[in-house]
Amino acid sequence: MKPSSFLYFAAFGVKAILFRRKAPILGTIIVTDKCNLHCKHCSVNNITAVIHPYEQIRQEMRQLYHMGVRILFFCGGETFLWRDGRRTLRDLVTEAKAMGFLIVNVVTNGTFPMDLPEADLILLSLDGDRQHHNEIRGDTYDSIMKNIRGATADNICLYMAINQINKDCIRDVCLTARDAKHVRAVSFNFHTPYPDTAELSLSREEKARCCETIGQMMKEGAPVFNLKSAFPYLIENRFPTPCHQCVVMENGTLSTCGRCIHVPGLCDQCGYFFVAEYTLLFRGNPKIILEMLQTYLKYI
Ligand code: SF4
Ligand code: SF4
Incomplete structure (x- = not known):
């Protein structure tokens, strides 16, 4: 991270803490909900399957920038499916950088070639060892690993959503993050139980065991891009929600925290580590x- 960006975020943090400011700093734009996969735990793919046009997304970027957002995520569906004429995801990332966003990240399922060195981080979903990942995401593990090996920059951060199927695969994903070329770290979430995937959610005891494993892997030197101090709050679901410093834009509609904010009761069972980390911060x-x-200076 550039020193100027660090100072900007530090000043924002001080104001948010001292004056209880609720202005946003982290924004996500959903570029499409179209996806080439149908993962077992997912409730948001292919609802409209519309790929939003470049000008609309640029307008949304401007709106977020003027609201104060400086960390921008592009999210799907599958982001690498995004196209508008000859424009690709790379054009969105370079446009966001030119506009002044300080950190620009992309979330992907990893099934397309990873050639996006312009992104600060590519958050790539890997949900376990080959068997468990494929059970959740279809037969994609080998092609994802091939795309990681062929990546053109060391900007990949693995992204694992822990659920009933893959709860015993934390160690596998940590070791992949440690050993795979081009991978900088791994970031975890617990499954957030939308009504149609509630059966995949973890009990308090299961979450505690998962956090114990993640903590152990951190001790053993695995590059985990999460905060251990947030684990007790995540296990008990006793962190404040929603995150007022985070916003999501989907097809012109702005939501605080996540698009999931509209699902009744879901915030009480939120499994997103970033929500706990940011709200506690x-x-x-x-x-x-x-x-x-310590963590952000190490991995971004
Ligand atoms: S890749 Fe992402 S958006 Fe697509 S089905 Fe899986 S979880 Fe949902
Ligand atoms: S469930 Fe609620 S708190 Fe969690 S990400 Fe969604 S909106 Fe935020």
Whole structure:
């Protein structure tokens, strides 16, 4: 991270903590909900299958920028399916950088070639060892690993959503993050139980065991892009929700925190680690502040 970006985020954090400011800093634009996969745990793919046009997305970027957002995520569906004429995802990332966003990340299922060095991080879903990943995401593990090996930059961060199927695969994904070329780290979430995937959610005890494994892997040197100090809050689901410093834009509609905010009762069972980490940070939790500084400076 550039020192100027660090100072910008530090100043934002101080104001948010001291003055309880709720202005956003992290924004996500859903470029399409079209997806080439139908993962078992997913409730958001191919609802409209519309690929939103470049000008609309540029307008949404401008709106987020003027609201104060400086960390931008492009998300799907599958982001690498995005096209508008000759424009591709790369054009969205370079446009966002030119507009002034300080960190621009892309979320992907990894089934397309990973040639996007312009992105700060490519968050690539890997949901376990070959068997468990394929059970959740179809027969994609080998092609994903091939795309990781063929990536043109070391900007990949694995992204694992832990659920009933893959809860015993944390170690496998940590070792892949540690050993695979082009991979910088791994970031975890617990399954957030939309009504149609509630059976995949983890109990308190299961979450505690998962956090224990992640903590152990951190001790053993695995590059985990999460904050250990947030684990007790995630296990008990006792972090504040929603995250007011995060916004999502989908087809012109702006939501606070996530598009899931519209699902009744879901925030009480939120499994997104970033929500716990950010909300605790902006409440001024000293352990989280310290660990976030160390972790973000290491991986971004
Ligand atoms: S790749 Fe992502 S958007 Fe597509 S089905 Fe899987 S979880 Fe859903
Ligand atoms: S479930 Fe609620 S708190 Fe969690 S990401 Fe969605 S909107 Fe945010």
